[in-house]
Amino acid sequence: MPSNVKTIEWAGNAxxxxxxxxxxxxxxxxxxxxxxxxxxxxxRLRVRGAPAIGAAAGFGLALVARRxxxxxxxxxxxxxxxxxxxxxxxxxxxxxxxxxLERMMRCAQAQAxxxxxxxxxxxxxxxxxxxxxxxxxxxxxxQYGAELIPDGANVLTHCNAGALATAGYGTALGVIRAxxxxxxxxxxxxxxxxxxxxxxxxxxxxxxxxxxxxxxITDNMAGHLMQQGRIDLALVGADRIAANGDVANKIGTYTxxxxxxxxxxxxxxxxxxxxxxxxxxxxxxxPIEERSPDEVVNFRGVRTAPAGVxxxxxxxxxxxxxxxxxIITEQGVVRPPYTEGLAALEEPQ
Amino acid sequence: MPSNVKTIEWAGNAxxxxxxxxxxxxxxxxxxxxxxxxxxxxxRLRVRGAPAIGAAAGFGLALVARRxxxxxxxxxxxxxxxxxxxxxxxxxxxxxxxxxLERMMRCAQAQAxxxxxxxxxxxxxxxxxxxxxxxxxxxxxxQYGAELIPDGANVLTHCNAGALATAGYGTALGVIRAxxxxxxxxxxxxxxxxxxxxxxxxxxxxxxxxxxxxxxITDNMAGHLMQQGRIDLALVGADRIAANGDVANKIGTYTxxxxxxxxxxxxxxxxxxxxxxxxxxxxxxxPIEERSPDEVVNFRGVRTAPAGVxxxxxxxxxxxxxxxxxIITEQGVVRPPYTEGLAALEEPQ
Numbered sequence: 001m002p003s004n005v006k007t008i009e010w011a012g013n014a015x016x017x018x019x020x021x022x023x024x025x026x027x028x029x030x031x032x033x034x035x036x037x038x039x040x041x042x043x044r045l046r047v048r049g050a051p052a053i054g055a056a057a058g059f060g061l062a063l064v065a066r067r068x069x070x071x072x073x074x075x076x077x078x079x080x081x082x083x084x085x086x087x088x089x090x091x092x093x094x095x096x097x098x099x100x101l102e103r104m105m106r107c108a109q110a111q112a113x114x115x116x117x118x119x120x121x122x123x124x125x126x127x128x129x130x131x132x133x134x135x136x137x138x139x140x141x142x143q144y145g146a147e148l149i150p151d152g153a154n155v156l157t158h159c160n161a162g163a164l165a166t167a168g169y170g171t172a173l174g175v176i177r178a179x180x181x182x183x184x185x186x187x188x189x190x191x192x193x194x195x196x197x198x199x200x201x202x203x204x205x206x207x208x209x210x211x212x213x214x215x216x217i218t219d220n221m222a223g224h225l226m227q228q229g230r231i232d233l234a235l236v237g238a239d240r241i242a243a244n245g246d247v248a249n250k251i252g253t254y255t256x257x258x259x260x261x262x263x264x265x266x267x268x269x270x271x272x273x274x275x276x277x278x279x280x281x282x283x284x285x286x287p288i289e290e291r292s293p294d295e296v297v298n299f300r301g302v303r304t305a306p307a308g309v310x311x312x313x314x315x316x317x318x319x320x321x322x323x324x325x326x327i328i329t330e331q332g333v334v335r336p337p338y339t340e341g342l343a344a345l346e347e348p349q
Numbered sequence: 350m351p352s353n354v355k356t357i358e359w360a361g362n363a364x365x366x367x368x369x370x371x372x373x374x375x376x377x378x379x380x381x382x383x384x385x386x387x388x389x390x391x392x393r394l395r396v397r398g399a400p401a402i403g404a405a406a407g408f409g410l411a412l413v414a415r416r417x418x419x420x421x422x423x424x425x426x427x428x429x430x431x432x433x434x435x436x437x438x439x440x441x442x443x444x445x446x447x448x449x450l451e452r453m454m455r456c457a458q459a460q461a462x463x464x465x466x467x468x469x470x471x472x473x474x475x476x477x478x479x480x481x482x483x484x485x486x487x488x489x490x491x492q493y494g495a496e497l498i499p500d501g502a503n504v505l506t507h508c509n510a511g512a513l514a515t516a517g518y519g520t521a522l523g524v525i526r527a528x529x530x531x532x533x534x535x536x537x538x539x540x541x542x543x544x545x546x547x548x549x550x551x552x553x554x555x556x557x558x559x560x561x562x563x564x565x566i567t568d569n570m571a572g573h574l575m576q577q578g579r580i581d582l583a584l585v586g587a588d589r590i591a592a593n594g595d596v597a598n599k600i601g602t603y604t605x606x607x608x609x610x611x612x613x614x615x616x617x618x619x620x621x622x623x624x625x626x627x628x629x630x631x632x633x634x635x636p637i638e639e640r641s642p643d644e645v646v647n648f649r650g651v652r653t654a655p656a657g658v659x660x661x662x663x664x665x666x667x668x669x670x671x672x673x674x675x676i677i678t679e680q681g682v683v684r685p686p687y688t689e690g691l692a693a694l695e696e697p698q
Binding site for chain 1: 373374451507538539540541542543544546550553554556557561563564565566567568569570571572573574576600601603604607608610611644645648649652653654655656657658659660661662663666667671
């Protein structure tokens with residue numbers, strides 16, 4: 001990433017984010033000055049990636065508070081609850097969204113006895129903390145994960161779990177960055193990740209920026225590469241992890257995990273503790289977002305299939321925990337049995 | 350397919366073919382009047398699919414003979430040998446190309462004692478026979494294969510192994526057509542098949558034409574669908590089959606086969622005997638075509654990845670025979686052990 005831009009940050013009077021729908025051909029930042037703009041940016045994937053969505057939700061509530069003309073704390077809390085509902089309705093799968101909203105609302109409620117001004121300041125500080133802690137967590141995750149990456153490794157990744165998917169540094173790509181920073185040679189195979197090409201557009205862009213060698217492949221080439229012995233391990237992010245270690249992530253992740261299993265390769269997931277949903281005993285309970293058919297059969301206005309076809313467009317799939325070699329968190333590497341290992345992670349402050 | 354157009358046919362003075370690069374948005378036939386045009390059409394995938402490439406090669410040599418001003422049979426045979434080399438250089442993987450060229454040259458050499466005119470007529474008749482026999486083989490294949498398709502089946506297919514990939518009716522899609530003609534309900538899941546989207550563009554188009562229900566998915570969704578129990582079997586075509594039953598087919602086929610194995614689903618291959626290369630003991634000997642990176646990182650002129658990335662673009666992969674449940678041929682359904690079963694197939698006249 002160019003050092004002068006961040007995936008998402010507070011810009012005085014606005015939530016500033018990179019409009020990721022325009023990458024890799026255009027790097028443009030967008031200042032969201034209303035709740036509706038923030039919600040639209042999340043829904044349209046201008047900002048995406050579970051931790052980045054969480055940060056966007058945090059800044060979104062801080063923005064609502066900042067712009068509010070409420071004269072009482074009670075009135076402002078009411079506005080925040082409405083805003084929470086708007087943001088919670090944007091995307092159903094990534095749990096970091098709900099986690100961040102709840103953390104922000106807890107912060108707000110803790111100020112119920114204080115002043116409106118104090119509440120506004122507390123919410124902005126909390127949103128800043130969510131983003132700052134996310135980047136710090138990713139850097140720790142990188143340290144732990146880098147030990148799993150052999151020198152000279154060919155690493156397959158899917159979608160984008162990089163700086164663009166987080167408040168900074170990245171989860172899966174953070175591990176790769178940390179391995180490279182530790183002096184290891186790493187070559188990345190980036191699944192292009194249909195339908196929205198986050199691998200080709202975003203992961204490849206991040207790797208090129210940092211001079212980490214990257215080869216883009218179509219999603220259906222990964223099996224062929226593994227068969228040829230050209231991939232050493234698979235490493236992805238996560239949108240939600242159930243208490244038993246089942247992992248929801250970008251559609252196609254499950255296929256990568258099955259392929260890794262068939263070829264005897266490690267399949268690693270890198271995600272902060274905020275991605276774990278302890279309220280769900282297994283991944284079958286994770287809601288899977290279905291998105292517009294247009295994402296599959298139109299490419300920037302060009303129709304790719306005839307009229308009259310049905311289209312199925314689930315945005316995520318669930319990889320059962322028995323296909324996951326290890327989950328890399330900011331508190332260390334968790335291995336099976338996951339129910340015990342994940343439960344032992346400490347809740348952040 | 351509309352009844353007034355054919356994938357490929359002889360048009361008096363030209364090889365007439367559907368320009369498949371324009372589908373599904375435009376149905377346009379192209380009259381190739383020179384060898385170079387036929388070779389370009391094969392190389393650029395205006396005509397594609399192993400059996401259709403074979404038919405194109407046959408008509409291509411008939412065209413060369415027709416247009417030749419050679420005064421002697423020996424001279425014409427020399428021209429044909431040069432043309433054979435040009436056509437053989439277009440694409441390396443589909444064996445039907447080489448099979449058809451050799452069959453045409455045998456036909457030509459059999460006329461070595463006759464007249465130039467007689468040779469020209471014989472070559473056109475042979476090319477017509479290759480196309481006619483291909484369509485007839487597909488119809489027989491359909492009869493045999495239809496018995497493997499349960500009523501109400503959800504069938505996953507990859508790429509296009511339909512009427513557009515053959516001289517008519519199709520191999521894998523021919524089996525689906527035959528099942529539907531036998532009164533069965535069939536629903537097709539069409540992998541869009543990156544990078545060139547033959548599934549979304551061509552398979553979906555064929556199915557819509559014939560009112561067979563079809564749902565387009567991105568390649569990386571197939572595993573998720575199998576996991577949910579929404580697919581009953583996988584059925585694909587082939588570009589070359591080794592003597593041991595290893596199958597080269599469009600990139601991504603191997604991944605479908607691994608997924609089918611993991612989920613305990615049948616994985617069927619439909620292909621005529623002309624697709625079997627008995628000179629190769631296993632699939633590792635099959636040459637895999639690598640095509641331009643532009644196919645992966647450009648979509649009709651829109652760049653999908655940043656400058657500076659490497660791109661890998663193998664057009665095919667090889668599925669080992671132990672992942673293949675059965676091979677459907679025009680002489681019946683062959684099951685393991687394939688070396689014996691395939692060897693028992695009779696050479697066409």
